Amino acid sequence: MHSKNYNYIKTVDYKHLSLWDVKRYVEENISFDNSIKLSEVLQPYHVPISKQEMIANDWQIISKISFAGNLFLRDKNDNVSFKGNLNKVDADSLIYSKINIKHGCIYYHSKGAIPFGVSSEYPVYKIDSTRVIGEFLVMVIRSNFFKDILNKKVTGISKARLKPNEFLDTEIPLPSLKRQEEMVSAYKSKLEEAKALELNAQQTQQRMNSNLLEMLGIDKREDGEDNVADNNHYLKLVKYSKISVWGTSLIRNNQHQKDGKYPVMKIKDLCQLGSGGTPSRSCSQYYKGTIPWIKTGEVLNEEIFDTEEHITEEAIANSSAKLYPKGSLIIAMYGQGETRGRTAKMGVDAATNQACAVLYNINNNIVSTDYLWYYLQGCYDDLRSLATGNNQPNLNAGKIKNYDIAIPSIDIQNKIATYIMEQKVFIKELRNKIQDMKEEATKQFENEIFK
Secondary structure (H helix, E strand, C coil): ECCCCCCCCCCHHHHHCCCHHHHHHHHCCCCCEEEEEHHHHHECCCCCCCCHHHHHHHCEEEEEEECCCCEEECCCCCHCCCCEEEEEEECEEEEEEECCCHCEEEEEECCCCCCCCEECCCEEEECCCCCCHHHHHHHHCCHHHHHHHHCCCCCCCCCCCCCHHHHHHEEEECCCCCCCCCCHHHHHHHHHHHHHHHHHHHHHHHHHHHHHHHHHHCCCCCCCCHHHCCCCCCCCCCHHHHHCCCHHHHHHHHHHHHHHCEEEEEEEHCCEECCCCCCCCCCCCHHHCEEEEHHHCCCCEEEEECCCCECHHHHCCCCCCCCCCCCCCEEECCCCCCCCCEEEEECCCCEEEEEEEEECCCCCCCCHHHHHHHHHHCCCCHHCCCCCCCCCEECCCHHHHHHHEEECCCCHHHHHHHHHHHHHHHHHHHHHHHHHHHHHHHHHHHHCCCC
């Protein structure tokens, strides 16, 4: 890679001047050995396809390309209701998101893959496989260096897009096919090592959950089965007085929890339960304080020592927000994606928004705070199942305060908490190593390209 130095003036051939944009031509001052333009290896591929053809072939429509470059497809049932024109994406093709190419939203549909449909927001190209490997090409374009270059080429105001002609005009390095194969192989090898560690982390998590049930004397149950002790029963009788929520899965889970060898107590009998609030955004001074203010997006099954936003004492006085003591536990009652049901522990005195349920003044004569926290983490799926509502199912304080917790002796609680903590530390170390390996693989690839 070579840098071109221009002290005062840079000349650009008129035939190469596709847009009148000084910054574009001043900043694109990098050239490569054996470089080509994308137009030399990518051929626009425009094949319209009808919804009827999509349905007949059992093909799906794109949902999105993630920032990580992964493809997500809509449910096949969405084909009927989809409105708009579709183009076909065949195997050994490349597509990108006009709006999000700057974030690396580019995808290679490998050889032998099943076709799918896209809107005009995703230009489609066939790859010249005699000159470039699809996986190599995507890795180059997804590099931070090229994301920056492509970001400078987007045009528009509200939703800036990268036009196909600008995309194809981009210059990239192109080593021999043999060298491309070697670089892709080395990258994949690193990722395979990372996948092996990820499998280890998942298995450790599963063993930890299984051992927790065993320590509490709760029979392990496969998905879709009742408690092992009741495996041969087709009808389960439950006293009407014991039913707080209609729903067979909830009744089954609740009974499953009570089948352990230790007494069960409700959260409301172990601690106080509160919530928070959001100070008025119209008063900017409220958000210039020093009190950590926790939102559910920050509730990630970790101990929280600092937050994105901080509020003032005045903000607390003039809103429903409250200051809770260090050591309090948080359960996310609602939020995006997998947020609902997640927990956190306050490492400092802090306030929360109204989407957080806060367990505070925990009676440590009955229950260890860490044991309670890890127990709730193990009940993530069960807690989520208690949520009600259609568009955005929510937990509420009533459901949480009446949630059952198995209570062994403090000694056993401490042993369980210590075991879980050790396993979580091990899993975290594995995940950190996985991240390091992925970053090292990317760095090694980019160093080869940009050396």
